[in-house]
Every structure is written in structure tokens, then in C-alpha cells.
Amino acid sequence: MQTLRRKDILGLEEMSAEEITLILETARSMREIMQRKIKKVPTLRGRSVLNLFYEPSTRTKASFELAQKYMSSDAVSVAGTSSSLVKGETLKDTVRNVEVMGVECVIMRHPVSGSAHYLARNVEASVINAGDGMHEHPTQGLLDMFTIFENKGRLEELKVVIVGDIRHSRVARSNLWGLQKMGAEVAVAGPPTLMPPDLDVFGVKHFTSIEEAVADADVVMALRLQKERQESGFFPSMREYAETYGLNARRLEHTKEDLLIMHPGPINRGIELSSDLADGPRSVIMDQVAAGVAVRMALLYLLLGGTKE
Amino acid sequence: MALKHKATVMDEKGMHQALRRIAHEIVERNKGLEKIALIGIRKRGVPLARYLQSYLNEIEEFDIPFGILDITLYRDDLIQRQDQPEVHTTEVPFELTDKNVILVDDVLFTGRTVRAAMDAMVDFGRPASIQLAVLVDRGHRELPIRADYVGKNVPSSRSELVEVRVKEIDQKEQVDILERTND
Numbered sequence: 242m243q244t245l246r247r248k249d250i251l252g253l254e255e256m257s258a259e260e261i262t263l264i265l266e267t268a269r270s271m272r273e274i275m276q277r278k279i280k281k282v283p284t285l286r287g288r289s290v291l292n293l294f295y296e297p298s299t300r301t302k303a304s305f306e307l308a309q310k311y312m313s314s315d316a317v318s319v320a321g322t323s324s325s326l327v328k329g330e331t332l333k334d335t336v337r338n339v340e341v342m343g344v345e346c347v348i349m350r351h352p353v354s355g356s357a358h359y360l361a362r363n364v365e366a367s368v369i370n371a372g373d374g375m376h377e378h379p380t381q382g383l384l385d386m387f388t389i390f391e392n393k394g395r396l397e398e399l400k401v402v403i404v405g406d407i408r409h410s411r412v413a414r415s416n417l418w419g420l421q422k423m424g425a426e427v428a429v430a431g432p433p434t435l436m437p438p439d440l441d442v443f444g445v446k447h448f449t450s451i452e453e454a455v456a457d458a459d460v461v462m463a464l465r466l467q468k469e470r471q472e473s474g475f476f477p478s479m480r481e482y483a484e485t486y487g488l489n490a491r492r493l494e495h496t497k498e499d500l501l502i503m504h505p506g507p508i509n510r511g512i513e514l515s516s517d518l519a520d521g522p523r524s525v526i527m528d529q530v531a532a533g534v535a536v537r538m539a540l541l542y543l544l545l546g547g548t549k550e
Numbered sequence: 551m552a553l554k555h556k557a558t559v560m561d562e563k564g565m566h567q568a569l570r571r572i573a574h575e576i577v578e579r580n581k582g583l584e585k586i587a588l589i590g591i592r593k594r595g596v597p598l599a600r601y602l603q604s605y606l607n608e609i610e611e612f613d614i615p616f617g618i619l620d621i622t623l624y625r626d627d628l629i630q631r632q633d634q635p636e637v638h639t640t641e642v643p644f645e646l647t648d649k650n651v652i653l654v655d656d657v658l659f660t661g662r663t664v665r666a667a668m669d670a671m672v673d674f675g676r677p678a679s680i681q682l683a684v685l686v687d688r689g690h691r692e693l694p695i696r697a698d699y700v701g702k703n704v705p706s707s708r709s710e711l712v713e714v715r716v717k718e719i720d721q722k723e724q725v726d727i728l729e730r731t732n733d
Contacts, residue, residue, distance in 0.1 A: 244633065244634040245634075267636075270638055271637070273639050273641070277674060278674070278675070279673040279674070281673065284623040284628065546628045
């Protein structure tokens with residue numbers, strides 16, 4: 242297969258292993274451009290892209306913007322604050338604005354699950370979901386898979402453990418879909434209160450003991466613990482969470498030597514992940530950041546380069 | 551529409567004679583290999599550039615920098631094309647600035663690939679010169695581009711296809727002209 246035959250990138254749930262492979266392979270070619278002195282190819286000259294971030298983002302937004310510049314597209318970013326939005330109305334307004342501006346691709350982050358799908362259904366432009374509520378964050382899932390692939394040479398049959406607040410994590414959901422499609426063996430670990438009610442859908446094993454979960458793992462992915470979840474009663478305190486579920490050197494003592502440690506950022510140091518692990522030799526967190534730009538360049542090329550029938 | 555074999559214009563021996571001759575011309579024109587670098591254009595320019603490298607080394611033992619260029623991202627027809635070309639990796643693991651770069655491709659036709667390749671190279675640095683070596687020049691240029699080293703001039707009609715086969719990719723080595731037929 243040569244072409245991505247779809248208009249939008251909304252989630253990894255609806256993507257096939259072939260499509261994911263094509264994206265990861267294209268990303269590999271894109272990474273070379275990032276190592277050049279002049280980091281720019283003329284591929285998307287004259288194509289217009291709109292970044293709509295209705296939720297705060299540093300890494301994802303910067304990464305998309307760099308990818309757009311490296312590909313020579315014309316991009317504009319609009320950041321809204323969720324507090325000023327009446328959600329339903331705003332999405333409709335967004336649709337209207339996008340149509341009038343005539344952009345060819347919209348990158349959107351939005352606090353409501355399903356918002357990217359709604360936008361995609363109502364505009365002609367390609368839509369890339371940069372995170373919708375608790376639903377999916379497909380580009381993060383792809384860059385995580387790219388990072389694992391580059392470090393391990395494969396995804397098939399690798400044991401990957403995702404640790405932490407799976408329930409509220411769109412990163413976890415995208416990784417659960419994507420990694421399993423690519424043949425990895427995925428497990429989740431963390432307190433039962435932070436597991437999604439629909440965990441069965443994914444068919445993954447759930448561990449409450451981190452030590453047990455990581456014992457023969459090839460990759461461990463820590464998720465960001467959100468302080469506001471404590472207020473809603475999902476776990477008693479940050480400190481207690483750290484003591485029982487936080488990743489630290491002691492807890493990972495009996496693990497594979499070539500275990501990869503990952504985190505989508507931003508890290509609560511000392512809570513879900515200790516500093517010595519985050520900055521240690523087994524951490525590939527910086528690889529993840531670099532992979533983000535390459536993967537997003539690949540997606541822009543695959544969606545905007547060439548004509549769609 | 552089908553393709554029919556019309557003629558074989560070069561066999562394996564002929565191809566290698568031509569490449570050997572080009573190697574001599576490169577040395578003569580550049581007065582040695584000191585500042586030479588070879589860059590093969592994907593796909594079939596790459597094995598041809600490898601052959602040139604070994605023929606150049608027969609003449610003079612010298613470590614010639616070698617690169618691979620994928621021009622997909624520099625194409626001028628990305629918006630017009632129905633099919634989307636696959637992107638492959640470009641590898642230029644040396645400093646291009648002040649080198650005499652020999653760009654190698656299999657067939658010179660419209661000149662658009664070479665235009666794209668030159669744009670790509672400029673992004674890597676400022677070579678002292680860019681020279682073009684092709685195995686076959688079939689005419690029909692759409693841009694003011696010419697080759698510095700030509701293996702063989704093959705007059706062809708626009709509707710024909712000139713195909714260079716190399717062992718590494720096609721398991722055989724020859725140059726064929728194919729005709730489009732309407733059956």
C-alpha cells in the first residue's frame with residue numbers, strides 16, 4: 242500500500258496495521274530532514290493549515306507547528322481557552338470559520354470527546370485530532386510506537402505496560418488500540434479506580450502491582466497523574482499514589498536491562514516517575530519528543546501531498 | 551493500455567563499458583578524485599552510482615563520499631498526481647560544501663527529476679559544482695538541463711518508455727525501449 246486512503250486522522254481505533262506501518266515508515270524518512278542544516282523541504286508549499294487548540298498544550302502544539310514549517314506549509318495557530326467556550330456553539334462556529342477560510346487541514350485539540358469526528362464530518366478539510374477529551378490522541382500513539390520501533394526494531398510481541406490513570410487518558414487509549422494492532426502485548430497497571438469502565442473492550446491484562454506488571458516488560462509507559470482527579474476522589478493523595486504506583490529505581494529493580502521508560506509529558510517528577518529514571522539511560526522520553534515532529538510531518542505529507550480522488 | 555518490448559538498446563556489457571568510460575571522463579574533467587562526491591538518485595541511480603564508484607577506484611584509489619537522494623518531497627507534480635509517491639530516506643553523510651558533486655541517474659528525460667535533485671542538494675550545502683551523469687539520455691527536455699556525462703543517447707518517442715534494469719533491483723542488467731499499445 243502506498244497511499245493513506247483517508248481524509249482525516251481521528252483515532253487509532255479505526256486504523257489498520259498497514260496504515261500505521263506506512264505512517265511509521267514515512268516518519269523515518271522525515272526524521273532525516275530534521276537532522277539537516279536547512280530543515281525545510283518545499284513539499285507543502287501553498288497548502289494551508291489551521292491549528293486550533295482549545296486546551297493548553299506545549300509539546301504537541303510546538304511539534305505540529307515545527308512539522309508544518311519543515312514541510313513549507315502556511316500555518317496559523319489559534320488558541321482558545323476552554324473557559325470562554327460554550328462547547329456546542331463553538332464547534333459549529335469552528336466549522337463555519339474553517340469553511341470560510343478555505344484551509345486544507347485542521348489540527349484540533351478539544352476538551353470534548355468526539356469533537357474531532359464532528360469537525361471532520363462537517364468540513365471538507367482534512368482533520369488531525371490532537372487530542373479530544375478522554376477519547377484519543379492518535380499522533381501521540383503514533384510517536385510512541387515510532388519511538389519503540391526505532392529503539393527495539395519491532396513492535397510485534399513486545400510486552401508493553403502502561404501505568405497510571407488509564408481511565409482519563411486519551412494517550413493510553415490511542416496506545417492501547419495502536420500497539421495491539423501492531424502485535425504488541427499490552428498490559429495496564431494502576432489503582433482499580435483509575436481503570437476505564439470499558440477496559441474489557443481492549444482485552445488487556447490489568448495489574449494492581451507495578452512490580453508484577455513490569456517483571457518481564459520490554460517497555461513501560463508512565464502516564465501523567467492529573468491533580469484534579471484527586472479532588473474528584475479517584476485516589477487519596479499524590480503522595481500515596483507515588484508510594485504505591487510511582488515508577489522509581491527500587492520498583493524497577495527486577496526488570497529487563499533494556500527496558501524502555503517512556504512518558505508523554507509533562508512529567509510530575511517524583512509522582513508517577515522519579516527523576517533518576519526520567520533522566521536515566523533507559524529513558525527514551527527525549528526520543529519521543531523528536532519522534533513527534535517526524536510523525537506529524539509524515540501525516541501532513543500523507544494527507545496533503547498528492548491529490549485525493 | 552499495455553507495454554510491448556520494442557528493442558534492447560544496451561546489454562550488460564554495454565552498460566558497464568559506458569559506466570567505465572564515464573568514470574574516465576569524470577577523472578579527466580575534475581583532474582582527479584580529490585573533491586569528488588557521488589550522489590545517486592533513488593531508485594536506479596543508486597546502484598549505478600555504486601558502479602561508478604568502483605570504476606573510479608580502479609583508476610585511482612580514493613575514498614569517495616557517497617550519498618543517496620530521494621527527490622519525492624521536491625517534486626513539482628505532487629498536487630497533480632493521483633497516486634501519492636512513497637517517501638524514502640535521503641542519506642548525505644558528508645559535507646557537501648565545496649565538493650564537485652556528481653549526480654547520478656538512470657534516464658534523463660524531461661529534466662524535472664534533476665531539477666528537484668538540485669533543489670534538494672542546495673538544502674545540504676553549497677557544492678563547488680554539480681555535474682550530471684546519466685546512463686541514458688532519451689531527449690524531450692522540458693527544462694534547460696543537460697547531462698555532463700552520458701552513457702548512450704537513445705532517441706525515443708514521447709509515448710515510449712525507456713527502462714534501465716539493474717541487478718540489485720531487477721536481477722538483470724540491460725536497457726529496454728517499451729512501446730505503449732492499445733490492447
